[in-house]
Amino acid sequence: MTALWAPEAKFRIWFEIEAHATDALAELGVVPKEAAAAIWERGAFEVDRIDAIEAEVKHDVIAFLTNVAEHVGPEARFMHQGMTSSDVLDTCLAVQLARATDILLEDLDRLLEVIKRRAYEHKLTPTIGRSHGIHAEPVTFGLKLAQAYAEFARNRDRLVAARADVATCAISGAVGTFANIDPRVEAHVADKMGLTVEPVSTQVIPRDRHAMYFATLGVIASSIERLATEIRHLQRTEVLEAEEYFSPGQKGSSAMPHKRNPVLTENLTGLARMVRGYVTPALENVALWHERDISHSSVERYIGPDATITLDFALARLTGVVDKLVVYPARMQKNLDRMGGLVHSQRVLLALTQAGVSREDAYRLVQRNAMKVWDSDGELSLLDLLKADPEVTAALGAQDIEEKFDLDYHFKHVDTIFARVFGEAA
Amino acid sequence: MTALWAPEAKFRIWFEIEAHATDALAELGVVPKEAAAAIWERGAFEVDRIDAIEAEVKHDVIAFLTNVAEHVGPEARFMHQGMTSSDVLDTCLAVQLARATDILLEDLDRLLEVIKRRAYEHKLTPTIGRSHGIHAEPVTFGLKLAQAYAEFARNRDRLVAARADVATCAISGAVGTFANIDPRVEAHVADKMGLTVEPVSTQVIPRDRHAMYFATLGVIASSIERLATEIRHLQRTEVLEAEEYFSPGQKGSSAMPHKRNPVLTENLTGLARMVRGYVTPALENVALWHERDISHSSVERYIGPDATITLDFALARLTGVVDKLVVYPARMQKNLDRMGGLVHSQRVLLALTQAGVSREDAYRLVQRNAMKVWDSDGELSLLDLLKADPEVTAALGAQDIEEKFDLDYHFKHVDTIFARVFGEAA
Amino acid sequence: MTALWAPEAKFRIWFEIEAHATDALAELGVVPKEAAAAIWERGAFEVDRIDAIEAEVKHDVIAFLTNVAEHVGPEARFMHQGMTSSDVLDTCLAVQLARATDILLEDLDRLLEVIKRRAYEHKLTPTIGRSHGIHAEPVTFGLKLAQAYAEFARNRDRLVAARADVATCAISGAVGTFANIDPRVEAHVADKMGLTVEPVSTQVIPRDRHAMYFATLGVIASSIERLATEIRHLQRTEVLEAEEYFSPGQKGSSAMPHKRNPVLTENLTGLARMVRGYVTPALENVALWHERDISHSSVERYIGPDATITLDFALARLTGVVDKLVVYPARMQKNLDRMGGLVHSQRVLLALTQAGVSREDAYRLVQRNAMKVWDSDGELSLLDLLKADPEVTAALGAQDIEEKFDLDYHFKHVDTIFARVFGEAA
Amino acid sequence: MTALWAPEAKFRIWFEIEAHATDALAELGVVPKEAAAAIWERGAFEVDRIDAIEAEVKHDVIAFLTNVAEHVGPEARFMHQGMTSSDVLDTCLAVQLARATDILLEDLDRLLEVIKRRAYEHKLTPTIGRSHGIHAEPVTFGLKLAQAYAEFARNRDRLVAARADVATCAISGAVGTFANIDPRVEAHVADKMGLTVEPVSTQVIPRDRHAMYFATLGVIASSIERLATEIRHLQRTEVLEAEEYFSPGQKGSSAMPHKRNPVLTENLTGLARMVRGYVTPALENVALWHERDISHSSVERYIGPDATITLDFALARLTGVVDKLVVYPARMQKNLDRMGGLVHSQRVLLALTQAGVSREDAYRLVQRNAMKVWDSDGELSLLDLLKADPEVTAALGAQDIEEKFDLDYHFKHVDTIFARVFGEAA
Numbered sequence A, B, C, D: 001m002t003a004l005w006a007p008e009a010k011f012r013i014w015f016e017i018e019a020h021a022t023d024a025l026a027e028l029g030v031v032p033k034e035a036a037a038a039i040w041e042r043g044a045f046e047v048d049r050i051d052a053i054e055a056e057v058k059h060d061v062i063a064f065l066t067n068v069a070e071h072v073g074p075e076a077r078f079m080h081q082g083m084t085s086s087d088v089l090d091t092c093l094a095v096q097l098a099r100a101t102d103i104l105l106e107d108l109d110r111l112l113e114v115i116k117r118r119a120y121e122h123k124l125t126p127t128i129g130r131s132h133g134i135h136a137e138p139v140t141f142g143l144k145l146a147q148a149y150a151e152f153a154r155n156r157d158r159l160v161a162a163r164a165d166v167a168t169c170a171i172s173g174a175v176g177t178f179a180n181i182d183p184r185v186e187a188h189v190a191d192k193m194g195l196t197v198e199p200v201s202t203q204v205i206p207r208d209r210h211a212m213y214f215a216t217l218g219v220i221a222s223s224i225e226r227l228a229t230e231i232r233h234l235q236r237t238e239v240l241e242a243e244e245y246f247s248p249g250q251k252g253s254s255a256m257p258h259k260r261n262p263v264l265t266e267n268l269t270g271l272a273r274m275v276r277g278y279v280t281p282a283l284e285n286v287a288l289w290h291e292r293d294i295s296h297s298s299v300e301r302y303i304g305p306d307a308t309i310t311l312d313f314a315l316a317r318l319t320g321v322v323d324k325l326v327v328y329p330a331r332m333q334k335n336l337d338r339m340g341g342l343v344h345s346q347r348v349l350l351a352l353t354q355a356g357v358s359r360e361d362a363y364r365l366v367q368r369n370a371m372k373v374w375d376s377d378g379e380l381s382l383l384d385l386l387k388a389d390p391e392v393t394a395a396l397g398a399q400d401i402e403e404k405f406d407l408d409y410h411f412k413h414v415d416t417i418f419a420r421v422f423g424e425a426a
Helices: A007-027 A033-042 A047-057 A060-072 A074-078 A085-121 A143-168 A182-195 A206-235 A263-277 A279-284 A295-324 A329-337 A343-354 A361-377 A382-387 A399-404 A413-424 B007-025 B033-042 B047-057 B060-071 B074-078 B085-122 B141-167 B183-193 B208-237 B263-275 B279-284 B295-324 B330-336 B342-352 B357-377 B381-386 B398-403 B412-422 C007-027 C033-043 C047-057 C060-072 C074-078 C085-121 C141-166 C185-191 C208-235 C263-277 C279-284 C295-324 C329-337 C342-354 C357-377 C382-387 C398-403 C414-422 D009-027 D033-042 D047-057 D060-072 D072-078 D084-123 D141-166 D185-192 D208-235 D263-277 D279-284 D293-322 D329-337 D343-353 D360-376 D382-387 D398-404 D414-422
Strands: A126-129 A136-140 B126-131 B133-140 C126-131 C133-141 D126-133 D132-139
Touching: A007 A033, A007 A047, A007 A060, A007 A074, A007 A085, A033 A074, A047 A060, A047 C060, A060 A074, A060 B074, A060 B085, A060 B357, A074 A136, A074 D072, A074 D208, A085 A143, A085 A182, A085 A206, A085 A295, A085 A413, A085 C382, A126 A329, A126 C208, A136 C329, A143 A206, A143 A413, A143 B208, A143 C263, A182 A399, A182 D141, A206 A263, A206 A279, A206 B007, A206 B141, A206 B183, A206 B208, A206 B279, A263 B279, A263 D279, A263 D293, A279 A295, A279 B085, A279 B141, A279 B208, A279 B263, A279 D263, A279 D382, A295 C295, A295 D263, A329 B342, A343 A361, A343 A382, A343 A399, A343 B074, A343 B357, A343 C357, A361 A382, A361 B060, A361 D329, A399 D033, A413 C329, B007 B033, B007 B047, B007 B183, B007 C047, B007 C133, B007 C185, B033 B060, B033 B074, B033 B330, B047 C357, B060 B074, B060 C342, B074 D382, B085 B141, B085 B183, B085 B208, B085 B412, B085 C007, B126 B141, B126 B330, B133 B141, B133 B342, B133 D132, B183 C208, B208 B263, B208 B279, B263 B279, B263 B295, B263 C279, B263 C295, B263 C398, B279 B295, B279 C141, B279 C263, B295 C263, B342 B357, B342 D047, B357 C185, B381 B398, B381 D072, B398 B412, B398 D263, B412 D060, C007 C060, C033 C047, C033 C060, C033 C074, C047 C060, C060 C074, C060 C085, C074 D185, C074 D360, C085 C185, C085 C208, C085 C295, C085 C414, C126 C329, C133 C141, C133 C342, C141 C208, C141 C414, C208 C263, C208 D208, C208 D279, C263 C279, C263 C295, C279 C295, C279 D208, C279 D263, C342 D126, C382 C398, D009 D033, D009 D060, D009 D084, D009 D185, D033 D060, D033 D072, D047 D060, D047 D263, D060 D072, D072 D293, D084 D185, D084 D293, D084 D414, D126 D279, D126 D329, D132 D141, D132 D343, D141 D208, D141 D414, D208 D263, D208 D279, D208 D293, D263 D279, D279 D293, D343 D360, D343 D382, D360 D382, D382 D398
Parallel strands: none
Antiparallel strands: A126 A136, B126 B133, C126 C133, D126 D132
């Protein structure tokens, strides 16, 4: 990913754009075919030399063209005919973003694959579902991962759409009127560079496209933060249901030899903040003045590489974390059991209402017993208390109550959900 | 749009979700059909009463259910069976966002229609294209509007995608496992409320959906800022190529009776900042803890209404501005002519290179004459100077040079661009 | 706080600014003293009437002046002499922000007082300090609160500075030149309204002042999020060291009667996102065009009230949460003990190095025993293992090792820190 | 500025912190004085070697200590006694930010000096003041610069406050309790490194400090954008009252040889967006979990260098732009005159009300003549029209009216404002 944003790669794309454009101009009879051939044959550039020329002319594309002309010779004057710098710069950015996106899509594919494997591995591993950080009702660890899979699958779709948004080619001249360049040149270059034609450009490709692109990266980063936060929570000492892999020789703290910290997912949380931070500058880039101003350019010089490289790194890191995540099913079960059966309170509530108790009374009956269990820190058992509560037993028999404390009851639709998410028969 | 977010509307949607869900439960034999019928027949609520109950129980959905039960009677206990509050709240938000989006899509349609009309009206009205705020080469005012049309058409597509992202229904129970509610209830409610089924929910609908939605609104707001900024620039005293409609009786300044200010587009610029400002909170909402925490809720109580109402208002205001925009073609022509023909410099450059002059020499020849015109503030004429420059005339005849100063030359591809944007034959 | 931003309050401030300015003009002999007196005597306005006039003239200050003139009569023409609307609007905003800040400062004072009380209450309540969510070493709950106290005390200082930044008065006329109004009018109004004089205004008070103000609110909001997040973590089922007060009659979940959720601090987390979200629009407001454009105005109409009202509400809510927070010292001790003494690993490490073992070897010795305890989920005791490790006992005697497991050792500097934070003798 | 953030510089600061801490420990008798001396004498490190060790232990501070120990020998075990990594990392960041701020303060001083010089140079250069982009009333170019001076002087004060906020030293051990390190070590290191003591740390220095710091940089960046935007406006072809210096050999466009674009100030506009973009991640860094998590670290690795280096570059660039700005007083006068005297409308309005005409009538009389001038594009003269309007002349004599069109009238308080801003006697 880093190589894609290096000067060498950028100038190579510039060269290809210019050379393909000259081919089209030659085909149209605007310039000699020999000139087009000469550019491909002798065309070359040196990053240092371009920098040296730019220091004088203070214009990067002119510096590049001057350097290429030093290699090509007189035929070079047929390059860039009727084009403006932005034709090269914006089309190059489109190529870079498209290629960066292809890498990010591969990253997502790998992540999805790993999440899916772990999801099936733990499809029926019981664990407590938590809302507000408080024990709610049982879920499976596989369901948690299925949710993550669905979220990243959505992100993949969004990224494909975002790629289409930015992968356009503009070769339309000084203010986008094609005054000095035939639209067929644009069509040819677009085809060769794997882009679509920008319907209307104004020297530049409109920046709402890039805004949408970086906003999409911001959403993906937020999803990374979500899964990273989940893992950080699971690794908390009191929870410890899963743990980042801790390699032999690794040290968790310079002071405390006992530490094993979720540093990778904490790091991902910070990286997500950065990728999100690039969204607003991209949105501010949209309102360029008239046919264009160049304020977007410095922003893109930062966020083009920074956002894509950071996201690439983050996706790879997250994939590694999920791949090697150490999962502790026994601890999950222990945590699930620690609240004296409170997690079954809803089923009792429903059974009471089914048995004719009003919703308000049923809620009151269950809540008063649940609060005792809660206050005992799980020492008391909700089942025992309910069976000893005459108002409850007036409505439900002991066995009826016991039935409500069955864990498997909660997992009967896991297949349904997996089929929805992973697209296979339930 | 405001009505959509009022408590009355919200509770009505809650009621429909609950009633449809009870229908499905009745159909599945979980609750009596009479109960479902009773809910539709006698179901009612009062906003004040709900508020009063909520003050005690500190839970909005329980307050609502209690109030409805006061009207329905004992059958009310069959409502909400196996559901959790979020099933109601999140599905309601999906309905509200879907309906808000429908209004925004209508807004965009009206805006597109108005832009298109004005674009065709000024398809061939010459005006100067400006890059960096500096005169570049001629464009038409219609082309400026065609660009805006294409941008808002893209935004329309994005909004359709964003609508699909948030228009999902979750009726999956306490932690999304369907433990106490059959998935067919969800399917029924989704169908009745015009939503799709959420493949995997975790008590809540995942917030990456909403993040993408509000990010999309932020992009649209940025496009509004772009067009508003264009108009503000055109209305500057020194430019004055177009002006917001100034109604009889209107006063521009309490101190200066001569003022006519572009206050609507300035206002739109500020509103765009607000809608953009809502993007980051929405992105921060994604990383909820475990199966859900409720931190997203207060954010959405602000940005749900604020972002959609503000954008609705802004789109309508922008439509009015474009619709009634006072355009001054004579002034456009005057500005176009004011720089002594500098806007034709490129064509001379190209002609010189075509005539065998090297690109570097051609650039130098044109630039040295152009800078004289520039420094004369348009008093000198580039055409005259070029015809008097022996190095230029050595390569080009006087008539060749004169030909390069033809305005229509720049507009030969306007039809092509209009066909691309508006989808009609060139 | 809400009353401060109501139209009635705003127009009352406008009236005072205009009346004080007319006083100063009368004192300077520019207008008759009777006129100034008449304005104070008969000056009045009606919000509805102002709205009706504004609908026609589309200018709020002109509408206000017209309405006041209806009450004052002909002398009203001496009002607003040489002033521009922004003199009134910007000075009014300064008054509103200054008054809003006074409320926020009182909020902070109450919060600081409550935090201090709870900090002293739990000055020596032992609890585990956690880095990365993992048990580190013992702290006291009072120390946690002392940190919060210091942070909000800093925020108080910042808010005082931010208040000074925005509490300036500009009565400088159409473009800030005092062409038609003597600077002494400004000085008089500033004095009467409790503001300082704006050294140089350009029709408007420069918006870097407001940007700094709202950025400061964003920092305070982030500190609220920090303390709210701490409490949410402490209330997690597995941790449960503290809990938001749960009132009789309160219901935690419509589906699960056993739930007690940290909904107030989750709500605060969301509110913090909103207040932070207002920072960027305020920063974007700085770069107004030339002497001013009005794009800042719509932004401020939102964020002026929204940011201050939200922060006021959030500070009051946080104060209530801390005030009534239910703290469980026994549970804190239980959690502290649950990791088999791992929290003392550093002291053993230091003792080993002091006894001549190299840092690397000491680290290895402690880590290998700590990892066993870790893997036993706290069933094994670090102390026992160390005493059984011959490499350890070669350097340290059993009693030396036991001494390192003393809890009080960690609290010997609590007095020092409290003295630093609360400013009292240790 | 870049050197400050290089690994070499960072490790040098780490070394100094460790060595000073060991000095203090030796002074307190905790470690041998010879050890402290040995560290200063033989202490050394190699960036490559540290990287190699870190690859294994995955902990940067441990890697650093290991490498230093390779040079120092056995005495190295007395380094870092009772400290935790964050003591080194956070104190180092404080030193880096303090030093970076010193560079930024020098940048601001140079900018202020240049603005002041140009302000005095153009203290009485008349130019049109514009509100909403529309001609309002006359100002001087010096006044525009005085405003910029006042704004950057405020920013300097803010930056001094922000520096104090982050320049604190924490050497407080694993969770900030000083359990294993005497607070006097912290005091010693703070003194030696030019910092103040952090009153209460929790392994880390609290991040509200850094949030406030980066928010302050965001405000400064916004002020840069404001002045840059002013210059971009002034250089617009139709305005052209000032221009960025255009060096010999410079090329404005690859296609259009006539172009001279304000590329430096456009670039500054983009850079401002980036520095602003770093504010939100810094705000999100505040709410670390419990005593600390490490999510802030990756954010700071980006924004520490990026925000300060970008701002340093931007301030220097802006200084250069203002220093060499080409100002065109003749063009300013020409623009001032172009609207047929409309800029004097307020004075006539005031004269009419002073002459007994009601405010509403006076406004109507001036506005109806002003609108004629406006519609004539400045061809008609407001003075002529007013003198021909019988309703006007009924109240004011011809000479009275003429007097109101005096330019110098507007500048009588320039001295007052300059004295306020630059602190000298008027």
